[in-house]
Amino acid sequence: MLLGIPCATYPPPGLSSSASSCRGSMMEVVLLHGLLLLLPLAALLLYRYNATFHYFCKMAFFNCWIIAMATLLSPFAALRGRSVENMKLLRAAILPLKHLYGIKMKVWGSEHLKTEELYVIVCNHQASLDLMGMVEVIPDRCVPIAKKELLYMGMVGWACWLSGIIFIDRYRREDAINVISQTARTMRRENVREVWIFPEGTRNQDKSMLPFKRGAFHLAVEAQVPIFPIVFSPYWDFFSSKEKKFTSGTCTIQILPKVETQGLSSTDVPELTETVRQAMADALAEMSASCCGDQSAEKPGEGLWTRACRDRPRGMALTCQRGD
Ligand SMILES: CCCCCCCCCCCCCCC(=O)SCCNC(=O)CCNC(=O)[C@H](O)C(C)(C)COP(=O)(O)OP(=O)(O)OC[C@H]1O[C@@H](n2cnc3c(N)ncnc32)[C@H](O)[C@@H]1OP(=O)(O)O
Numbered sequence: 102m103l104l105g106i107p108c109a110t111y112p113p114p115g116l117s118s119s120a121s122s123c124r125g126s127m128m129e130v131v132l133l134h135g136l137l138l139l140l141p142l143a144a145l146l147l148y149r150y151n152a153t154f155h156y157f158c159k160m161a162f163f164n165c166w167i168i169a170m171a172t173l174l175s176p177f178a179a180l181r182g183r184s185v186e187n188m189k190l191l192r193a194a195i196l197p198l199k200h201l202y203g204i205k206m207k208v209w210g211s212e213h214l215k216t217e218e219l220y221v222i223v224c225n226h227q228a229s230l231d232l233m234g235m236v237e238v239i240p241d242r243c244v245p246i247a248k249k250e251l252l253y254m255g256m257v258g259w260a261c262w263l264s265g266i267i268f269i270d271r272y273r274r275e276d277a278i279n280v281i282s283q284t285a286r287t288m289r290r291e292n293v294r295e296v297w298i299f300p301e302g303t304r305n306q307d308k309s310m311l312p313f314k315r316g317a318f319h320l321a322v323e324a325q326v327p328i329f330p331i332v333f334s335p336y337w338d339f340f341s342s343k344e345k346k347f348t349s350g351t352c353t354i355q356i357l358p359k360v361e362t363q364g365l366s367s368t369d370v371p372e373l374t375e376t377v378r379q380a381m382a383d384a385l386a387e388m389s390a391s392c393c394g395d396q397s398a399e400k401p402g403e404g405l406w407t408r409a410c411r412d413r414p415r416g417m418a419l420t421c422q423r424g425d
């Protein structure tokens with residue numbers, strides 16, 4: 102009996118001897134089963150020895166994890182309605198990923214965020230893996246500002262919306278500015294939540310950070326709240342989407358001292374933006390040199406905060422608490 106077809110009637114009478122074709126069919130089945138066993142083995146070997154395959158598997162797992170968790174958690178989050186409280190669920194869902202990927206997170210300066218006042222966080226943006234670092238440090242009442250496209254990612258979009266994530270359309274400046282101004286008004290009026298923005302506006306794995314968009318700085322100035330710059334060390338050692346590399350490694354997250362915006366107005370925003378970017382570029386250069394042996398990152402060597410503190414615009418209060 103082969104695949105439910107009795108050998109005696111397969112092949113039909115009149116063709117070659119039934120015994121030899123029966124043997125042939127058995128061979129096919131054995132080969133088929135062999136192939137089915139070999140495929141996972143080949144996949145395992147490829148995963149072990151082929152960096153590109155390894156990269157795509159890990160990225161696929163990352164995305165599947167996010168989709169699965171969003172699907173599982175959204176119904177629970179929906180019970181609460183749209184609320185920043187749901188960020189805790191997202192956080193809990195993403196926290197285990199670092200263990201699965203063997204990525205060690207080191208956080209420096211977390212004491213800076215232990216304050217009752219509201220603030221805006223600005224952070225460099227390298228890849229979607231940043232989510233793993235974000236959940237290490239994001240304060241309880243903090244929501245990210247994200248591109249509108251995320252909202253259309255099915256359950257992921259719904260989970261984001263339920264968690265109070267603020268969406269902007271990057272290609273419609275007026276709309277985006279309105280959303281940011283509304284966020285500033287809510288911060289001032291309700292005094293309830295912090296905001297996390299990636300001021301580069303897009304993912305960037307180059308050695309230096311992109312020029313900063315100004316929305317985050319207008320937001321902080323309009324709301325008259327301080328800015329906390331956060332810098333993630335480069336992922337080069339363990340992750341690169343260009344080189345299709347994804348291994349285990351260490352990421353250091355440095356929370357820099359706050360930059361005050363009290364008394365500043367929208368005319369100070371360009372200088373404020375540059376001051377904060379420079380401080381972050383300095384921190385990134387130091388981290389690049391120490392974590393990844395890189396000496397060529399943007400303007401290294403002058404020391405964290407040194408330039409930002411020394412060169413800050415007149416009237417711009419910058420609280421230099423480290424290495425002043
Ligand atoms: C378990 C399930 C889990 C699911 C998990 C999923 C979780 C996901 C959460 C993670 C979210 C991460 C998402 C990351 C992103 O999506 S990054 C992309 C979105 N972010 C940004 O784009 C950054 C914010 N962008 C800005 O701030 C821009 O400034 C913007 C407002 C969009 C305008 O951009 P653009 O025109 O390109 O450039 P400029 O910044 O140069 O601005 C141009 C002029 O406009 C003035 N401006 C800007 N903002 C304001 C403002 N708020 N008020 C007044 N004026 C403003 C700016 O000053 C420029 O004018 P001048 O040149 O100064 O005259």
Ligand SMILES: CCCCCCCC/C=C\CCCCCCCC(=O)OC[C@@H](O)COP(=O)(O)O
Nearest residue numbers: 164167168228229248253254255257302303304
């Ligand atoms: C019904 C539609 C179903 C669609 C399913 C989509 C599947 C997507 C799967 C997983 C999504 C994981 C999303 C993690 C989001 C991480 C945030 C992020 O990194 O966004 C990038 C954004 O900052 C900048 O975007 P660009 O660099 O400008 O690009």
